[in-house]
Amino acid sequence: MKRRKNLMWYFRKYKFDLFLALPGILLLVIFYVAPVIAVFFVSFTRWPIIGAPKWIGLKNYQMLMSDRIFFKSLLNTLYYAALIVPSLTIFSFILALILRAITKGREFFKAVFVFPMVVTLVSTATIWKGLFLPFGPINAVLEFLGLPTVQFLSAEHVKNSLSFILIWRDVGYFSIFYLAGFEQIPTEIIDAAKVDGANALQRFTYIIWPMMRPIVVLVSILSTIGSFMIFTLVYVTTRGGPAYSSEALLNYIYDVGWKEFRMGYAAAAAVVYFVILFLLNSFQRLVFSRE
Amino acid sequence: MSRKSRWVVYSFAIFWLIMVFFPFVWAFRISLIPTYTTYVSFFPRSLSELSLVNYKYLLYQTKFPRWLLNSLIVSGTATFLNTIACFMLGYVLARKRLPGSDWIFTMVLALMMVPYQITIISLYLGLSKVGLTNNLLGLILPMSAHPFGVFLMRQYILMIPKDYEEAALIDGSTRFQALFRIVLPQTLPAIGVLLVSMLIETWNNFILPLVIITKTSLKTVTVGVADLAFEILNTNWGVLMAGSLLGALPTIIIFVIFNKYFLKGLTLQGGIK
Structure with a gap:
């Protein structure tokens, strides 16, 4: 009571x-x-959407271990990340340096650089698919310059082409994060270093880099998450083809879940996806926060 | 800065500006070509070469207007619900009004690090059990929950002094009045940030509507355009480009008008963590 x-x-x-x-x-x-x-x-059940789920223990995970398309899509996802994460971390830093050097019209250029992020990825992907056509505008430019044309969406090049689209789209977005970090560095410190005779390289290694490190961590973690979410881009441009050469993990999860209606199996793949992403992010934190 | 390095900086900035806009300008050009082809010269020789026939096709021969309406309903409602819920919860967490407020806030921070895609499978199974698949409500409710909004509101309200609310309470106003007449107006800048970011994010969401909605008339514009991309891919690029541009137009308009709020949101994200 x-x-x-x-x-x-x-x-x-x-x-x-x-x-x-x-x-x-x-x-x-x-x-x-x-x-x-x-x-x-x-992920511990067999669940064919219609009908009741059945507990099957670790069987889904055992099946994943011998699933070649799963491993293919896992490797593709890591390939995307390996290409996208360092490029975004570095190029957006450079873009932020440029924004910082711009005195007149900085707000305008900030808005312009972020712009691709605002356009829905479905539209962007569709447009780039057109740009990448075998006889499309990019190849026309290459031909005009006397360079060999490229089959951008062929099995050989498709992952690089899709990564390029994502880098093109996100680089301005992440440069704003860096710019916010630059603005937190007091100008007095840099001026004082200049007075004391530190050159540009020294100012960078001893002042800017240490103060920027938390943001480098943030950008590399967010771009890792972003590269793991390449789903929409792949879905719209190639649907994972040709012959699974561009299939990302999330696309595989979607195919298994909503094309083959094996929700339990898809869930097991999603758990693996989550665990790998979590491990990668923890690793990034560890590497950058040392010293 | 020397004149020479300024010249380098600005020419690079303008180069990237062209890189950013070129795809969209090209898409616009293609959308004005009356027949299927991408081999026309980029600069039209006369105005009579241009035509709005693709836009007409899109608006009259496809479900495009319906998809736009669906996106508008989903995006508008989800953003509205999300903003109210985040404001109220953010206030309680900032003022630590409930026992365990910090514990709840830790949960919110942890959720911000979870990629929401892995929720798709159980969301789909759960929503189909309660009959919310193929239902706009099944899109609106999941999109209304967003940990970043709670985080943003809590951080912002922390910076607002308590004194005003307390003075209002002493003067005899109710808690409800103090919250919505005193705190809310002071939180408006952060609410602006949240509204703009959420409108853009919910409009652009793809994977959730893709799995929740299968009925053509209930699709959102992102899924609709993706469908077009596969159905009429090799027949009409003009229609596809018109759809891509029109589908993105609402967020572009919002961004052009309110880009300060959107950029502020990014700066906050970059600055706080």
Whole structure:
């Protein structure tokens, strides 16, 4: 009896705050926390959408181990990340240096560089697919310059071409992160270093780089997550082809789940996807936060 | 800065500006070509070479207007619900009004690091169990939950002094009035950031509508354009380019008007972590 009275007392005291907090908490728990936890359980079942799930233990994971297309898409995803993450981390840093040097019209150029990020990726991917046509405009330019033409979406080049689109799209976006970091470095420190005779390289290695390191970590982590989400780009341009050469992990999960209706198996692949991404991000934090 | 290095900086900035806009300008040019071909010269010789026939086809022969409407409904409602929920929860967390507020905030921070794609499978299974697949509500509700919004609101409200609300309470206003008349107006800059970022993000979301909606008339514009890309791929590039541009137009307009808020949101993300 006493406990119940306590609960009522709590309820009365916090009535208004509960009313404020509940919608947000419920939305997050139902549509975020619960699905993340549930995917682990689903991965231990056979669940052909229609019909009841059947507990099969680790069988899905055993099947994944001998699934060649799964490994192909896993390797492709790592390939995308290996190409995209360093490029974005470096090129957006350079772009931020340029933005920093711009005095007149900096806000304008900031908006311009971020612009591709605002356009829905479906549209961007469709347009780039047109640009990459065998007889499309890019090859026309190459021909005009006397260079050999390229089959951009062939098995040989497709991963590089798609990575290029993603880099083109995100580089301006991440440069804003760096720029925000630059603005936090007090100009007095740099001026003082200049007075003391530090050259540009010394100013960079001893002042700018150490202060920028947290942002480098952030950009490399966010671009890793971004490169793992290359799904939309692949789906619109090639649907994973030719012959799975551009298939990313998320595309494979989609195919298994919504083309073959094997939700349990797709969930197991999603868990692997999550674990690999988590390990990569932890590794990035570790590497950059040392010293 | 010397004149020479300034020249280098600006010429590189302008080079990247051209790189950014070239694909869209090209797409616009293609969308004005009346028949299927991509081999025309980029600069039209006369205005009579241009035609709006692709846009007409898109608006009258496909479900495109319906997809636009769906996107508008989903994006608008989700952004609205999300902003209110985030504001209220962010306030409670900032003022630590409930026991365990910091614990809840830690959960929010952890969620920001989880790629939401892995929720798709269980979301789909759950929503189909309660009959919300092929239903716009099944898109709106999951999109209304966004940890970044809670994070943003909490951080911003932390910077607003408590004194105003307390003075209002002493003067006899209710908690409700104090929150919506005193705190809300001071939070407007952050709410602007959240509104613009959420509108753009929900409009551009692809994987969720792709799996939740299979009925053509309920699709959002992103999925609709992706469908067009595969259905009429080798028959009409003009229509495809017109669809790509029109489908992206709403977020472009929002960005052109409110890009300051969007950039502010990015700066906050980059600065805080």
